Amino acid sequence: xxxxxxxxxxGGRVIDPANGRDETAxxxxxxxxxxxxxxxxxxxxxxxxxxxxxxxxxxxxxxHVHLREPGYEYKGTIASGTLSAAAGGVTSVAAMPNTxxxxxxxxxxxxxxxxxxxxxxxxxxxxGAITKGLKGVELTEFGLMLEAGCVxxxxxxxxxxxxxxxxxxxxxxRAFGALLIQHAEDPSLVSGGCMNEGVTSSRLGLPxxxxxxESIMVDRDIRLVQLTGGRYHVAHLSTAGALEAVAGAQAKxxxxxxxxxPHHFSLTEEAVNGYDTYAKxxxxxxxxxxxxxxxxxxxxxxxxxxxxxxxxxxxxxxxxEFCCAANGVVGLETLLPVSLELVSGGVMTLSSxxxxxxxxxxxLLGIRxxxxxxxxxxxxVLFDLNEGWQVDSNRLHGSARNTPFHGRRVRGRVKKTLVxxxxxxxxxx
Amino acid sequence: xxxxxxANLWNRKHLLSMRDIGRGEILSILDTAASFREVNHRDIKxxxxxxxxxxxxxxxxxxxxTRTSFELAGKRMSADVINMSVASSSVKxxxxxxxxxxxxxxxxxxxxxxxxxxxxxxEFLARNLxxxxxxxxxxxxxxxxxxxxxxxxxxxxxxxxxxxxxxxLKVAICGDILHxxxxxxxxxxxxTMGAQVRFVGPPTLMPSKVEEAFxxxxxxxxxxxxxxxxxxxxxxLQQERMAKAYIPSVREYFHYWGLTRxxxxxxxETAIVMHPGPMNRGVEIASEVADDLERSVIxxxxxxxxxxxxxxxxxxxxxxxxx
Numbered sequence: 001x002x003x004x005x006x007x008x009x010x011g012g013r014v015i016d017p018a019n020g021r022d023e024t025a026x027x028x029x030x031x032x033x034x035x036x037x038x039x040x041x042x043x044x045x046x047x048x049x050x051x052x053x054x055x056x057x058x059x060x061x062x063x064h065v066h067l068r069e070p071g072y073e074y075k076g077t078i079a080s081g082t083l084s085a086a087a088g089g090v091t092s093v094a095a096m097p098n099t100x101x102x103x104x105x106x107x108x109x110x111x112x113x114x115x116x117x118x119x120x121x122x123x124x125x126x127x128g129a130i131t132k133g134l135k136g137v138e139l140t141e142f143g144l145m146l147e148a149g150c151v152x153x154x155x156x157x158x159x160x161x162x163x164x165x166x167x168x169x170x171x172x173x174r175a176f177g178a179l180l181i182q183h184a185e186d187p188s189l190v191s192g193g194c195m196n197e198g199v200t201s202s203r204l205g206l207p208x209x210x211x212x213x214e215s216i217m218v219d220r221d222i223r224l225v226q227l228t229g230g231r232y233h234v235a236h237l238s239t240a241g242a243l244e245a246v247a248g249a250q251a252k253x254x255x256x257x258x259x260x261x262p263h264h265f266s267l268t269e270e271a272v273n274g275y276d277t278y279a280k281x282x283x284x285x286x287x288x289x290x291x292x293x294x295x296x297x298x299x300x301x302x303x304x305x306x307x308x309x310x311x312x313x314x315x316x317x318x319x320x321e322f323c324c325a326a327n328g329v330v331g332l333e334t335l336l337p338v339s340l341e342l343v344s345g346g347v348m349t350l351s352s353x354x355x356x357x358x359x360x361x362x363x364l365l366g367i368r369x370x371x372x373x374x375x376x377x378x379x380x381v382l383f384d385l386n387e388g389w390q391v392d393s394n395r396l397h398g399s400a401r402n403t404p405f406h407g408r409r410v411r412g413r414v415k416k417t418l419v420x421x422x423x424x425x426x427x428x429x
Numbered sequence: 430x431x432x433x434x435x436a437n438l439w440n441r442k443h444l445l446s447m448r449d450i451g452r453g454e455i456l457s458i459l460d461t462a463a464s465f466r467e468v469n470h471r472d473i474k475x476x477x478x479x480x481x482x483x484x485x486x487x488x489x490x491x492x493x494x495t496r497t498s499f500e501l502a503g504k505r506m507s508a509d510v511i512n513m514s515v516a517s518s519s520v521k522x523x524x525x526x527x528x529x530x531x532x533x534x535x536x537x538x539x540x541x542x543x544x545x546x547x548x549x550x551x552e553f554l555a556r557n558l559x560x561x562x563x564x565x566x567x568x569x570x571x572x573x574x575x576x577x578x579x580x581x582x583x584x585x586x587x588x589x590x591x592x593x594x595x596x597x598l599k600v601a602i603c604g605d606i607l608h609x610x611x612x613x614x615x616x617x618x619x620x621t622m623g624a625q626v627r628f629v630g631p632p633t634l635m636p637s638k639v640e641e642a643f644x645x646x647x648x649x650x651x652x653x654x655x656x657x658x659x660x661x662x663x664x665x666l667q668q669e670r671m672a673k674a675y676i677p678s679v680r681e682y683f684h685y686w687g688l689t690r691x692x693x694x695x696x697x698e699t700a701i702v703m704h705p706g707p708m709n710r711g712v713e714i715a716s717e718v719a720d721d722l723e724r725s726v727i728x729x730x731x732x733x734x735x736x737x738x739x740x741x742x743x744x745x746x747x748x749x750x751x752x
Contacts (some may be wrong), residue, residue, distance in 0.1 A: 085710075126585065199638045199641050200637060201637060202636035202639055205549075205571065206548050210637075223527070275548075275549030312745070316525070320526065320553075321526060321545070321547035321549060321550045322548065323547050370503050
């Protein structure tokens with residue numbers, strides 16, 4: 001590969017929200033780093049990428065991804081997951097720790113990083129578990145895990161339900177300035193539910209999960225943040241109530257942030273009609289009321305990141321009765337076009353939208369990514385803002401097909417993805 | 430109205446729920462059932478209608494009544510009926526549902542009658558297999574043949590209620606609505622027929638946003654709920670609901686939501702009492718009401734179940750009958 005090559009990405013619409021840039025310009029890359037953006041004088045051997053008619057932006061940063069490796073390679077691997085990321089214009093992924101073994105020990109962090117270095121297509125930043133084995137009892141070695149390369153901590157998929165343990169976690173994390181990411185669902189309110197509780201669950205006869213299962217947990221955690229002064233982030237926030245709690249905490253100046261997933265702001269519980277297991281996830285798709293609240297939260301800036309919760313599954317885990325099906329959907333390859341619906345729908349500007357997928361999550365995780373600032377790694381995505389296409393679950397690049405967006409007409413197509421100055425994805429290749 | 434027109438309306442491969450079944454289709458099934466009812470009163474209770482057809486009863490949940498009803502329905506029409514009972518837990522442990530059905534599919538049955546503990550299991554099967562699927566109860570979602578037999582039973586009693594049709598008929602469905610597929614299918618079917626349906630029961634046993642979901646009126650007190658109604662439909666209460674904190678005790682449940690003679694007196698004078706069975710005497714219904722042949726039509730429901738299932742099997746097995 002041409003890692004050492006110089007590139008001039010020429011004549012594109014360069015949008016770099018971190019630097020407030022949106023203009024036609026050239027991007028000069030050398031030795032894997034951004035050299036200059038504008039009208040740089042480049043050396044003669046610099047190869048040209050023609051970006052005429054394309055948007056040139058920092059590679060996307062997805063702070064919530066499941067790579068399944070180690071332990072669930074039949075669902076997905078670091079290689080297949082990062083290939084899917086590259087195809088979606090995502091150059092950095094934060095990998096959740098619910099693997100087998102759980103990423104609750106520096107040695108597992110090392111293993112993930114090594115696998116990513118050897119076989120990965122994009123940057124992988126491991127998220128460590130908050131508690132050993134995701135059991136919600138004993139804290140992991142936050143300090144040593146950070147030194148090993150973790151960027152945050154989460155028991156994602158398994159809420160830290162014990163209030164005392166969550167308090168200690170938030171307190172202890174302060175010593176290292178670590179970010180705690182909570183999958184906020186009160187397990188006793190989830191109680192066997194498999195979709196949002198409401199009209200649709202009643203009609204379908206499926207056990208429902210009330211929206212309060214999320215907001216109650218977020219309310220509790222915010223009180224603990226107030227008590228402890230920890231840094232707290234709500235994973236895949238899905239309800240109006242939880243969003244209101246986050247906004248309230250932010251107004252008080254607390255270090256409380258949240259992310260939302262494209263499926264939560266673009267789909268509702270109605271997608272479950274027909275018992276489509278590709279529409280089964282945790283937290284579940286919510287009501288139109290909640291969806292509108294998420295759009296408002298995105299517009300107002302309460303939401304810090306758009307993250308996919310990319311969760312590949314083997315077909316056997318999905319081709320079963322609805323309640324028995326595994327939770328989760330893939331999202332890396334639909335992240336950009338579905339998020340661009342926020343722009344076409346007038347919710348936010350293109351630059352704000354890209355902020356939520358670039359520098360904002362990067363800074364939250366404390367990683368130097370998501371910007372076209374000189375000196376930064378040359379992670380770049382080139383996409384055609386207007387090209388329409390139809391999502392086809394059979395034509396995804398990853399190993400899994402479980403997308404709730406199958407058949408959706410979308411706009412915005414990734415043409416090239418560069419990671420550290422190296423082309424890792426090219427449309428049609 | 431032309432019978433031919435009614436018949437034309439029944440043109441579906443599966444019977445999965447009452448949700449999208451129109452009034453004309455329901456009336457047409459009632460007609461067919463009425464004609465089969467006569468067979469069940471003959472000396473020799475058998476007709477050759479479905480000779481050469483294969484029906485598989487696949488029951489993932491125990492149900493002697495419904496299974497026997499489908500079995501007998503098939504046999505009285507000369508179909509080959511095979512019963513398979515599968516413990517529900519085996520779904521999660523061993524063979525998957527779709528594998529079991531694929532195995533059965535290889536035997537090329539005409540109809541597979543399925544009962545399953547998971548809502549939507551039959552829709553999943555209908556999407557993935559070729560046989561006609563009849564939903565004999567899925568989770569808390571639907572039990573369409575029960576709704577059809579209940580509608581037939583009510584239909585039989587319309588004359589004594591002084592009515593010509595279901596328009597404006599008041600039906601109270603009482604008890605554990607939350608976990609009841611019978612309540613859901615009846616609410617949909619009866620509404621299609623023009624009846625006004627009420628749900629009566631404790632708030633913990635009501636589905637979320639139930640008025641909006643089923644277009645019903647909700648009552649938490651039996652006295653208000655059954656006042657002036659033409660039909661009182663009681664539902665079985667699973668005794669384990671106490672352990673999960675839905676209700677405090679059987680004693681309290683019967684005290685407030687049990688159907689007693691005194692409460693029944695609040696309903697219309699000609700009101701009938703229904704129950705899908707099996708009953709919990711002294712839990713949701715007092716014995717004196719259950720056994721009151723003036724009011725209780727519970728055994729008629731069972732007889733009508735057979736006729737309805739014959740009608741449904743006939744319609745799904747014989748495409749010719751669709752036109």
